[in-house]
Amino acid sequence: xxxxxxxxxxxxxxxxxxxxxxxxxxxxxxxxxxxxxxxxxxxxxxxxxxxxxxxxxxxxxxxxxxxxxxxxxxxxxxxxxxxxxxxxxxxxxxxxxxxxxxxxxxxxxxxxxxxxxxxxxxxxxxxxxxxxxxxxxxxxxxxxxxxxxxxxxxxxxxxxxxxxxxxxxxxxxxxxxxxxxxxxxxxxxxxxxxxxxxxxxxxxxxxxxxxxxxxxxxxxxxxxxxxxxxxxxxxxxxxxxxxxxxxxxxxxxxxxxxxxxxxxxxxxxxxxxxxxxxxxxxxxxxxxxxxxxxxxxxxxxxxxxxxxxxxxxxxxxxxxxxxxxxxxxxxxxxxxxxxxxxxx
Amino acid sequence: xxxxxxxxxxxxxxxxxxxxxxxxxxxxxxxxxxxxxxxxxxxxxxxxxxxxxxxxxxxxxxxxxxxxxxxxxxxxxxxxxxxxxxxxxxxxxxxxxxxxxxxxxxxxxxxxxxxxxxxxxxxxxxxxxxxxxxxxxxxxxxxxxxxxxxxxxxxxxxxxxxxxxxxxxxxxxxxxxxxxxxxxxxxxxxxxxxxxxxxxxxxxxxxxxxxxxxxxxxxxxxxxxxxxxxxxxxxxxxxxxxxxxxxxxxxxxxxxxxxxxxxxxxxxxxxxxxxxxxxxxxxxxxxxxxxxxxxxxxxxxxxxxxxxxxxxxxxxxxxxxxxxxxxxxxxxxxxxxxxxxxxx
Numbered sequence: 046x047x048x049x050x051x052x053x054x055x056x057x058x059x060x061x062x063x064x065x066x067x068x069x070x071x072x073x074x075x076x077x078x079x080x081x082x083x084x085x086x087x088x089x090x091x092x093x094x095x096x097x098x099x100x101x102x103x104x105x106x107x108x109x110x111x112x113x114x115x116x117x118x119x120x121x122x123x124x125x126x127x128x129x130x131x132x133x134x135x136x137x138x139x140x141x142x143x144x145x146x147x148x149x150x151x152x153x154x155x156x157x158x159x160x161x162x163x164x165x166x167x168x169x170x171x172x173x174x175x176x177x178x179x180x181x182x183x184x185x186x187x188x189x190x191x192x193x194x195x196x197x198x199x200x201x202x203x204x205x206x207x208x209x210x211x212x213x214x215x216x217x218x219x220x221x222x223x224x225x226x227x228x229x230x231x232x233x234x235x236x237x238x239x240x241x242x243x244x245x246x247x248x249x250x251x252x253x254x255x256x257x258x259x260x261x262x263x264x265x266x267x268x269x270x271x272x273x274x275x276x277x278x279x280x281x282x283x284x285x286x287x288x289x290x291x292x293x294x295x296x297x298x299x300x301x302x303x304x305x306x307x308x309x310x311x312x313x314x315x316x317x318x319x320x321x322x323x324x325x326x327x328x329x330x331x332x333x334x335x336x337x338x339x340x341x342x343x344x345x346x347x348x349x350x351x352x353x354x355x356x357x358x359x360x361x362x363x364x365x366x367x368x369x370x371x372x373x374x375x376x377x378x379x380x381x382x383x384x385x386x387x388x389x
Numbered sequence: 390x391x392x393x394x395x396x397x398x399x400x401x402x403x404x405x406x407x408x409x410x411x412x413x414x415x416x417x418x419x420x421x422x423x424x425x426x427x428x429x430x431x432x433x434x435x436x437x438x439x440x441x442x443x444x445x446x447x448x449x450x451x452x453x454x455x456x457x458x459x460x461x462x463x464x465x466x467x468x469x470x471x472x473x474x475x476x477x478x479x480x481x482x483x484x485x486x487x488x489x490x491x492x493x494x495x496x497x498x499x500x501x502x503x504x505x506x507x508x509x510x511x512x513x514x515x516x517x518x519x520x521x522x523x524x525x526x527x528x529x530x531x532x533x534x535x536x537x538x539x540x541x542x543x544x545x546x547x548x549x550x551x552x553x554x555x556x557x558x559x560x561x562x563x564x565x566x567x568x569x570x571x572x573x574x575x576x577x578x579x580x581x582x583x584x585x586x587x588x589x590x591x592x593x594x595x596x597x598x599x600x601x602x603x604x605x606x607x608x609x610x611x612x613x614x615x616x617x618x619x620x621x622x623x624x625x626x627x628x629x630x631x632x633x634x635x636x637x638x639x640x641x642x643x644x645x646x647x648x649x650x651x652x653x654x655x656x657x658x659x660x661x662x663x664x665x666x667x668x669x670x671x672x673x674x675x676x677x678x679x680x681x682x683x684x685x686x687x688x689x690x691x692x693x694x695x696x697x698x699x700x701x702x703x704x705x706x707x708x709x710x711x712x713x714x715x716x717x718x719x720x721x722x723x724x725x726x727x728x729x730x731x732x733x
Contacts, residue, residue: 175560182527186524196695336549352548354535360558360562367594
């Protein structure tokens, strides 16, 4: 997401007077937390007229004692992209009460440390959920109906030579197991219902008011599904959630679509299952060692490989930037945050 | 479709006693109409225990005067695949009252000649509509979100070298113009509504009970649409319906998805519009001279090329074969046909 956000807006780069001789104390202080490789284009959508942005990676910052002192009194920190946010970082900014995330995933933030310190956290809310859900549906149909593979067949000039490409498999009537029924998972379910699919799901806890069958463990969900869609958060508990046993339970015709994080699947095992034909196919948007994708997959026609692009569209990025501003404004106005994260 | 149907079932090829010394006159006569290149696998799903199948392309047929005479008294003709069915052919079978089609499109049948003769016609009904609709949605998302193109990017090993692939465009909120709101078009509309799209449509006449805005001409629909989806029948009136003017009206960001027939679009113009970037992209499942696809399209990343595979899945073919049998049984039982076509 980081560079996507960077690319989303003309990088204004109009450097802001962080170390102004007369600091505009009427503006609320906003700490910027980013990785060095993320550029300054956030300045084009976080208005300097509304916030005093304090960016420790800005060269002027470290040379300015007043900026450093302001940073210690800043009550809110905005993550640009997905920089790791650890206890160490938080120690440097003792006044932070609120961390505003700007991407959907929050695996870069030490959430339990935030909870321990009583820091509230917001994420991008629903800004990207629909985009991820749309892309997920496309990946699923693509794998079942072989869209990308048949596209290659046409472009290679094979159609007139070898004749009709094999038909794929029908989407309607399929049992779809969704792992992680949050905002994204719910939107995927809504879409797939319109195609006549049956939905069931796994998540940390059974959701009230959700009509779909709940499976307490992923193995049972896989046993009862034609396709597994993985869109849960990556945590210690979900690392390699999709292992050998789950893939065996899914079976030879089963399809996996992963739009969560690469490490939710034991990728080495997945590659073996796909190469041996022990599962039917996969639509993968994320990988354990991005941007490295296992080369064994490059030759497989039952696999769609996408470079972590389910995440967003330019339209959603504009909505996200609006969401970050809205959370900041709510925070400083002492109003309820727009998209707070529940810290367990 | 023809070879798809052929491939859908094990070709039994157990030759049936068309010229049996004692013809089983208790069985209803069913004329088979097919192209020579379509094989005999229909015999595996049109049961010889229920129908006496008369296939003029079967070598035994022409040598048997009794078969030829039976053919002249047959009241029903089944098209296997899409063989042309003209007045000349119908002249040879004067007793035919009903033509049973086995694919969704009926452009191979001279429908006005059938109407003139009082012959009823059935098509495959809804058996394939959902498959076409599913595939259409995948093509649309694929073009907008660049799924196939980014898949190529990954497989070419470019991701680690050149970095993030450009984000595509959001589906939600798009104005989708559907041309042809029959069974397939309606199913496409239902699906796209679940993605938050706005639907409008063009068809021969405004449909009662349809909530979507109706455009009497395609040009106005294009002007008011972000994407055009073409799923109407090919007739004299719809040949090259999508011409230069319509594409200009659709505009530089506009997307075309064609799952109808190739000749619904002026393909030469379409290629020019795509090459020049005068429309945004296209998802094409059909072409004017299949299986020949214009080579100029092979290098374009904003185009998804599919080899006429929206049409069906093995699951739907089984349903279709069931539909052909059901129409035959209804016909011989003097019951209403299952999927009659309205002949205007």
